[in-house]
Amino acid sequence: MAKNRILVAGATLLAAAMALTACGTRAEEGGGGAEGGAGGGGGETKTAVIGVVAPLSGDLAPLGLGIQHSVELAVQQANESGAIPGWTLEVQPEDDQATPDVGRNAATSLSSDADVVAMVGPLNSSVGQAVQPVFDAAGILQVSPANTNPSLTRGANFDTAPERTYPTYFRTCTTDSIQGPFAARYLYETAGITRIATVHDKKAYGQGLVEAFSAEFEELGGEIVAAETINPEDDNFSAVITSVGSGDPEALYYGGEYPQSGPLSQQMKAAGLDIPLMGGDGMYSPEYIELAGEQSEGDLATSVGAPVEDLPSAQQFVTDYEAAGFPDPYEAYGAYSYDAAQAVIEALKVSLPEAETAEDAREATVEAMASVSFEGATGPVAFDEFGDNTTRILTAYKVEGGAWVADQTDEFED
Amino acid sequence: MDPAYFFQQLVNGLTLGSLFALIAVGYTVVYGIIQLINFAHGEIFMVGAFGALGTWIILGRAEITAWWMLPVMLVGAVGVSVLTALLMERFAYRPLRRAPRLAPLITAIGISVFLQEFVRLFYGPIPNGLQRLVFGDDIPFEFPDAKAAPVFPAIEGVSGGSFVIGGVTLQYAAIFTVVALVLCWIGLYLFVNRTRVGRAMQATAQDPDTARLMGIDVDRIIMVAFAVGASLAAVAGIAHGLQYTNIEFRMGFLAGLKAFTAAVLGGIGNINGAVVGGLVLGLVEVMATAYIPGTFGGSAWKDVWAFALLILVLVFRPQGLLGARVVDRA
Numbered sequence: 001m002a003k004n005r006i007l008v009a010g011a012t013l014l015a016a017a018m019a020l021t022a023c024g025t026r027a028e029e030g031g032g033g034a035e036g037g038a039g040g041g042g043g044e045t046k047t048a049v050i051g052v053v054a055p056l057s058g059d060l061a062p063l064g065l066g067i068q069h070s071v072e073l074a075v076q077q078a079n080e081s082g083a084i085p086g087w088t089l090e091v092q093p094e095d096d097q098a099t100p101d102v103g104r105n106a107a108t109s110l111s112s113d114a115d116v117v118a119m120v121g122p123l124n125s126s127v128g129q130a131v132q133p134v135f136d137a138a139g140i141l142q143v144s145p146a147n148t149n150p151s152l153t154r155g156a157n158f159d160t161a162p163e164r165t166y167p168t169y170f171r172t173c174t175t176d177s178i179q180g181p182f183a184a185r186y187l188y189e190t191a192g193i194t195r196i197a198t199v200h201d202k203k204a205y206g207q208g209l210v211e212a213f214s215a216e217f218e219e220l221g222g223e224i225v226a227a228e229t230i231n232p233e234d235d236n237f238s239a240v241i242t243s244v245g246s247g248d249p250e251a252l253y254y255g256g257e258y259p260q261s262g263p264l265s266q267q268m269k270a271a272g273l274d275i276p277l278m279g280g281d282g283m284y285s286p287e288y289i290e291l292a293g294e295q296s297e298g299d300l301a302t303s304v305g306a307p308v309e310d311l312p313s314a315q316q317f318v319t320d321y322e323a324a325g326f327p328d329p330y331e332a333y334g335a336y337s338y339d340a341a342q343a344v345i346e347a348l349k350v351s352l353p354e355a356e357t358a359e360d361a362r363e364a365t366v367e368a369m370a371s372v373s374f375e376g377a378t379g380p381v382a383f384d385e386f387g388d389n390t391t392r393i394l395t396a397y398k399v400e401g402g403a404w405v406a407d408q409t410d411e412f413e414d
Numbered sequence: 415m416d417p418a419y420f421f422q423q424l425v426n427g428l429t430l431g432s433l434f435a436l437i438a439v440g441y442t443v444v445y446g447i448i449q450l451i452n453f454a455h456g457e458i459f460m461v462g463a464f465g466a467l468g469t470w471i472i473l474g475r476a477e478i479t480a481w482w483m484l485p486v487m488l489v490g491a492v493g494v495s496v497l498t499a500l501l502m503e504r505f506a507y508r509p510l511r512r513a514p515r516l517a518p519l520i521t522a523i524g525i526s527v528f529l530q531e532f533v534r535l536f537y538g539p540i541p542n543g544l545q546r547l548v549f550g551d552d553i554p555f556e557f558p559d560a561k562a563a564p565v566f567p568a569i570e571g572v573s574g575g576s577f578v579i580g581g582v583t584l585q586y587a588a589i590f591t592v593v594a595l596v597l598c599w600i601g602l603y604l605f606v607n608r609t610r611v612g613r614a615m616q617a618t619a620q621d622p623d624t625a626r627l628m629g630i631d632v633d634r635i636i637m638v639a640f641a642v643g644a645s646l647a648a649v650a651g652i653a654h655g656l657q658y659t660n661i662e663f664r665m666g667f668l669a670g671l672k673a674f675t676a677a678v679l680g681g682i683g684n685i686n687g688a689v690v691g692g693l694v695l696g697l698v699e700v701m702a703t704a705y706i707p708g709t710f711g712g713s714a715w716k717d718v719w720a721f722a723l724l725i726l727v728l729v730f731r732p733q734g735l736l737g738a739r740v741v742d743r744a
Contacts, residue, residue, distance in 0.1 A: 229712055242423055259563075
């Protein structure tokens with residue numbers, strides 16, 4: 001008897017769970033199928049695939065999904081306007097879970113697909129490092145909208161002896177070697193802060209950001225009163241906060257992303273250390289304010305480019321993105337991903353018409369990329385000899401009234 | 415360095431250690447009775463925090479933040495944690511009671527992954543979906559999606575508040591954690607030593623076969639052990655939520671690992687050992703961050719120092735700081 005009852009209960013639960021998962025998935029469909037687009041009318045059309053490698057699950061998924069949808073938008077528009085006669089473009093998104101190993105597997109599976117001709121992504125610099133050699137070996141063009149570590153384009157000695165690492169790698173965003181110093185100048189010159197503490201998470205992005213920041217801040221005449229690190233897995237930062245606070249800093253500069261900087265800011269202020277926390281573009285997300293809570297007023301972040309909402313060139317992108325009805329917002333890298341995809345499409349306009357198959361076009365696409373130049377959503381897009389975007393505009397944002405508000409936008413000059 | 419700095423770090427260490435200690439008791443109680451390292455116990459802590467959040471959403475209407483919500487949430491958290499632990503014991507561990515020791519250990523790891531993914535995927539959809547079936551689209555209790563870190567309710571007078579004594583900042587949430595540990599410790603002491611069930615637990619830990627012959631229902635005692643551990647983990651879950659204001663489905667993994675370390679450090683099977691082990695581990699982590707300078711110092715190396723201490727203790731005092739209280743029946 002008892003057994004039967006358990007069976008019945010189990011079956012009911014199972015049925016309920018299945019019914020609910022069905023409810024859950026219905027909402028998620030809707031937006032994903034934007035890749036298709038119109039393939040043009042008559043004749044045979046061939047297919048070329050643009051891969052997307054980005055975190056589509058986990059903490060950073062909002063940023064990753066923004067990248068994916070922005071690329072889908074660019075591709076959809078290219079297909080509709082028949083930008084490349086005889087060819088239809090498709091988007092193939094792959095989840096890298098913000099993890100280098102997973103990213104490398106995604107890169108391997110994309111580069112073994114003969115239809116793949118280019119890739120947009122990834123989000124994380126550490127994943128960028130892992131996927132670069134894989135795509136390069138296959139000769140596939142890679143354009144990152146978000147990798148800000150300078151060594152990805154200029155090699156390990158990027159400040160003394162820059163050397164291009166992978167000829168297939170380009171990016172539309174600015175790098176930490178500019179973002180860090182930009183933040184240093186903002187704090188020292190605009191905010192008038194001279195004593196600062198730094199904390200980073202030991203990842204390629206965070207460490208690079210803090211090193212570039214510290215060098216510039218000390219050169220300007222400021223003082224680094226404490227330099228600490230945290231483990232990204234940790235949730236208790238009290239020891240670090242007390243240790244940093246003993247140097248009596250006027251602000252904290254953090255190298256890393258919002259899943260850690262949000263709680264760090266919250267705990268810092270709860271512990272009575274009421275100073276602004278500043279970080280890079282990895283922190284510039286509404287999620288940061290949610291995690292850091294009400295006390296995050298006055299916290300700062302730099303991000304690449306001018307604020308999308310203020311740029312006349314980006315208005316069209318914002319309107320189109322909203323009209324396309326994607327289920328997730330474009331987030332911090334949307335416009336950069338859109339421009340990255342557009343740059344790829346510009347290069348494909350040159351390379352694809354003369355190619356038999358997508359695989360044949362790979363080499364010509366990379367060559368064509370070097371001379372791509374157009375007016376993108378984020379401003380003029382063109383690449384220097386290392387593959388970096390020649391436009392180096394950054395913005396400092398401040399948390400005001402529970403949202404990021406642009407405080408100062410500048411073109412960075414050496 | 416100045417004394418205020420030292421005392422501030424001492425407070426930080428005791429707060430962190432109290433959280434470890436509350437979770438560590440669950441490892442130790444269960445291990446003491448069935449020699450199982452219940453690696454899913456960290457997840458019980460996580461489930462407790464989510465249980466508290468759910469209770470607040472339903473009974474607190476997701477808006478009441480008065481102090482009396484705290485005991486209500488505590489009851490909800492303990493209920494959810496204990497229920498999860500009992501189901502786990504009944505369906506995963508009991509069928510393996512006579513199996514080789516490796517089998518339940520692997521099962522524990524499997525359950526740990528299962529519980530994390532279950533919360534991640536279904537914490538929002540199941541209650542929201544059930545409500546949609548009943549109320550249509552206008553649901554009264556909107557559960558957050560656990561894929562991102564949900565915000566834990568800020569209870570008035572506990573969350574965020576603090577006061578300063580002699581240059582040392584004491585946060586109310588931290589005080590809550592330490593006081594909760596002390597109360598739980600006293601309660602547990604009275605329960606184990608002064609009640610019939612508690613004495614039956616001790617007897618079962620010493621020799622389950624003889625205990626059975628003496629008329630003790632061993633299955634029931636094992637369930638009690640799981641329930642006791644789960645209750646304390648649920649308290650820890652609330653303490654975590656109050657201190658860090660956000661909870662997430664992965665928070666149990668590392669906390670569980672640290673708590674297990676604390677239990678071994680103090681002597682596994684020994685309840686006092688788990689508490690002392692947790693506090694020592696928290697203090698070592700914080701003090702290593704605070705006082706070891708240079709390359710090997712700072713937060714980056716704190717885990718290394720904590721585990722170095724564990725190795726030293728295991729080499730020179732394999733039974734742990736306070737001595738393991740396990741009758742080896744292997």
